Amino acid sequence: MSLLITDECINCDVCEPECPNGAISQGDEIYEIAPNLCTECVGHYDEPQCVEVCPVDCIITDPDNEETEDQLMDKYHQLTGS
Template sequence: MALLITKKCINCDMCEPECPNEAISMGESIYEINSDRCTECIGHYETPTCQKVCPIPNTILKDPAHVESEEQLWDKFVQMHHADKI
């Protein structure tokens, strides 16, 4: 399941540079997560780094509109970072 940045976002700029998949970018008013690129940091870290660095609790949550299994997230990671080796 991809993550979602809620309206609680204060645009502190902490999350965007921490995303190893470059899935976070500035939207119209707050940062947004591209669900096609978000793997919840599977393949990189145990916990999503955006959630770790966000200073506002419960601002970055699982996106119910983009439900994916851990295996699907892992496959997405492999396609983004190791497609040349498959």
Template sequence: MALMITDECINCDVCEPECPNHAISMGEEYYQIEPSKCTECVGHFDEPQCAMLCPVACIPVNPAHVETRETLMQKYVRLTQTAA
């Protein structure tokens, strides 16, 4: 499952630097998460850092990108191999 940032985002800049996969960037109006890079921090942390730190709790699971923990781990491996 990739996460998503809703329009309740207040652009506080807390989430972007905490994303180990660099999946978060500023969109036209508020931050957004690139689903192909989001592993919900699987492989890096026990919990998604962006959702843990978000002061307005606007980072739910994206229903359009449901993935198993195994799939997220495979994505993590793929992303870290290409970054090396």
């Protein structure tokens, strides 16, 4: 699953630089996560780094983008070329 930032986001800017895939960017009102780039940090870290640093806990799994651990690892390999 990719992750999703809810409308509880306070635009604190701490999540964007933590994403190893560059999946997080500023949207019209709040930060957004590109599902095609989000691997939930699989391949990079044990835990999603954006979730770890979010001060308001507004990052959740996206119910519209469910992926298995294997699918996330495949996406990681495609994104990193490894």
